[in-house]
Amino acid sequence: MKWCELKRSKIKVYGKPVKTLMKGLTAPEEHTHFLHGLLTNDIKSLKPYTFNYNLWLKQNGNPVADFFVYKIEDYYILDTEEDPEFVINEFNRLKLSLKVYFENLSEYEHIFLWGEDSEDFVRKTFCCELSDYEVKKLGEEVYIAKNPVRIKKKGFDLFGKLEEIKDKLPKEMKVGEEELERERIRNCVPRIHKELREGFSPLEAGVLPYAISLNKGCYVGQEAIARVYFRGRTPRVLTKFSVVSPVKEEEKIIEGNKPIGLITSVSPDGDIALGYILRTKLEPGKIYETEGGKVRAEGVCEDGKD
Numbered sequence: 001m002k003w004c005e006l007k008r009s010k011i012k013v014y015g016k017p018v019k020t021l022m023k024g025l026t027a028p029e030e031h032t033h034f035l036h037g038l039l040t041n042d043i044k045s046l047k048p049y050t051f052n053y054n055l056w057l058k059q060n061g062n063p064v065a066d067f068f069v070y071k072i073e074d075y076y077i078l079d080t081e082e083d084p085e086f087v088i089n090e091f092n093r094l095k096l097s098l099k100v101y102f103e104n105l106s107e108y109e110h111i112f113l114w115g116e117d118s119e120d121f122v123r124k125t126f127c128c129e130l131s132d133y134e135v136k137k138l139g140e141e142v143y144i145a146k147n148p149v150r151i152k153k154k155g156f157d158l159f160g161k162l163e164e165i166k167d168k169l170p171k172e173m174k175v176g177e178e179e180l181e182r183e184r185i186r187n188c189v190p191r192i193h194k195e196l197r198e199g200f201s202p203l204e205a206g207v208l209p210y211a212i213s214l215n216k217g218c219y220v221g222q223e224a225i226a227r228v229y230f231r232g233r234t235p236r237v238l239t240k241f242s243v244v245s246p247v248k249e250e251e252k253i254i255e256g257n258k259p260i261g262l263i264t265s266v267s268p269d270g271d272i273a274l275g276y277i278l279r280t281k282l283e284p285g286k287i288y289e290t291e292g293g294k295v296r297a298e299g300v301c302e303d304g305k306d
Helices: 030-038 084-094 118-126 177-186 222-231
Strands: 002-005 009-015 050-057 063-072 075-080 100-104 109-114 135-139 142-146 155-160 236-245 252-255 258-266 272-278 287-290 294-300
Touching: 002 177, 009 030, 009 084, 030 075, 030 084, 030 100, 063 135, 063 142, 075 084, 075 155, 084 100, 109 118, 109 177, 118 155, 135 155, 177 258, 177 272, 236 258, 258 287, 272 294
Parallel strands: none
Antiparallel strands: 002 109, 009 075, 009 100, 050 063, 063 075, 109 155, 135 142, 142 155, 236 272, 236 294, 252 258, 252 287, 258 272, 287 294
């Protein structure tokens, strides 16, 4: 088992239930209706103490931010890389007349632990077992969630006021965020502002099965996503590469002096990378030149899998 502290923001979203479901509302709580109409996944169907992964898109389908959305009783906690004040200001602007309220949980910390022994550790240390996408309270403001998405391996998020929790974690198992970043790249998990970015459809990153609901109805960017989806296979595909000679993020992949792809992430030790390449140009095992180095295509990250 390994664990590390993450720099992530937490935002509480809450409101009051409406007495009568007004025309246009998709849920009996205005804060649920707001999130359901803004984010890509099905918020309305979340049961208490479950969560899912979401994107916040522009009208053109390009990602703005991503969130793990935890439903805790009658409110939500959003987990994001973004500056919480930016998110809250934008959400206040977008909520219009809806009675929805936001609170920056700035005192909350976040720890992620993962590995084959992590489940046994959670069971023995915290006396609980969880299913995928389930969250439980360990204390007044301490939560644990089983997250199969963060690095595509068995892992658990601990967040809240964690002063006492930290004392229960083995210090010799602590690693830096660089180790987690390597795991993310090795397991073909796209990251916001790297693979999930302006100019690329989220469907090219393979997040459809766990980040986007095709049946929930309208949300911001839904038409753009539908157009890409119903055209069939995307022209570009997210791919894992091994690095043959050093490359940097944002280098173009070149063939015959023409760009056919882009390197989006390079592991901290520089030996593996993620990037987009034209589907028609992809040949697993082939070595490609970039603007500054060379990479070998190892496999397609279809549906977020290696």
